[in-house]
Amino acid sequence: MPLATTGELITSAATARSAVAAFNVITLEHVEAVIAGAESAGSPVVLQVSENAVKFRYGRLLPLARAAVAAAERAAVPVALHLDHIQSDDLLRQASDAGFSSVMYDAARLPYADNLAATKAAVDWAHAQGLWIEAELGRLGGKNGEPPLDAHAPGARTDPTEAHAFVTDSGVDALAVAIGSSHAMTTRTATLDHDLLKRLSATLDVPLVLHGSSGVPDAELAAAVAGGIAKVNVGTALNIAMTGAIRDFLAAHPEAVDSRKYLSVGREAMVDAVVRIVRVLRAAAATA
Numbered sequence: 001m002p003l004a005t006t007g008e009l010i011t012s013a014a015t016a017r018s019a020v021a022a023f024n025v026i027t028l029e030h031v032e033a034v035i036a037g038a039e040s041a042g043s044p045v046v047l048q049v050s051e052n053a054v055k056f057r058y059g060r061l062l063p064l065a066r067a068a069v070a071a072a073e074r075a076a077v078p079v080a081l082h083l084d085h086i087q088s089d090d091l092l093r094q095a096s097d098a099g100f101s102s103v104m105y106d107a108a109r110l111p112y113a114d115n116l117a118a119t120k121a122a123v124d125w126a127h128a129q130g131l132w133i134e135a136e137l138g139r140l141g142g143k144n145g146e147p148p149l150d151a152h153a154p155g156a157r158t159d160p161t162e163a164h165a166f167v168t169d170s171g172v173d174a175l176a177v178a179i180g181s182s183h184a185m186t187t188r189t190a191t192l193d194h195d196l197l198k199r200l201s202a203t204l205d206v207p208l209v210l211h212g213s214s215g216v217p218d219a220e221l222a223a224a225v226a227g228g229i230a231k232v233n234v235g236t237a238l239n240i241a242m243t244g245a246i247r248d249f250l251a252a253h254p255e256a257v258d259s260r261k262y263l264s265v266g267r268e269a270m271v272d273a274v275v276r277i278v279r280v281l282r283a284a285a286a287t288a
Helices: 004-015 029-042 051-056 060-075 111-127 162-169 194-203 218-226 235-250 257-286
Strands: 021-023 043-049 077-085 102-105 132-137 174-176 208-210 227-234
Touching: 004 021, 004 077, 004 132, 021 029, 021 077, 021 257, 029 043, 029 060, 029 235, 029 257, 043 051, 043 060, 043 208, 043 227, 051 111, 060 077, 077 235, 077 257, 102 111, 111 132, 111 162, 132 162, 162 194, 174 227, 194 218, 218 227, 227 235, 227 257, 235 257
Parallel strands: 021 043, 021 227, 043 077, 077 102, 102 132, 132 174, 174 208, 208 227
Antiparallel strands: none
């Protein structure tokens, strides 16, 4: 089917008090696993390519993007493409031609005023291209080699009053909020601040996004969806599944040299992870 747009999927989810899973992909096996898992669960999905993934691919966006588009157009469920955690303005400007309908522009590392100015400029450009744009306010850590952040550190979480001003002044279409999760967590031990999420949801009129969801237990994820999260970003959980399955396969088959053997095992492990997460979000929406 034709590519879906991220804006349509997330707006629809927010209206229905549900959430769409957005998975970061690095290889073609990631792309195939996410789509296969979404098809198995019968749910729409967002494929995300991060700036770090582009750096891994020798700085070239198009090879992975073209593969993702081709796979998405053959999917049995709606699939959208999202360019994630972009700091490079040059990469931002490649989004439309590469098939992406949305971008997460990441200036959260900057002081508030600089974050706002940079995001506003990105929003103005993106909207002129018909792109839906997400930003982040608060500190999640875990990106670009940083350790996962202490989510309880002073100033780490998103302030509702500041967030309202940021959304109003920047014109972003969605906001990723810091409510207790952190990027790159390898254990599912995050505890979310649901009272803060409730205040953010009541204060803001744009869809809310949860980053660092790999470290969030199922019950916490379900409560986040019930509390107003409409887009759930997942990356590390896929890499844990893939790497663990490949490690086990190679330990059991030290003679293996055909990469298809262990990559297929890794891909299937990612499919299982996608199905689990999508079903958690769908069950949460059903009880919201």
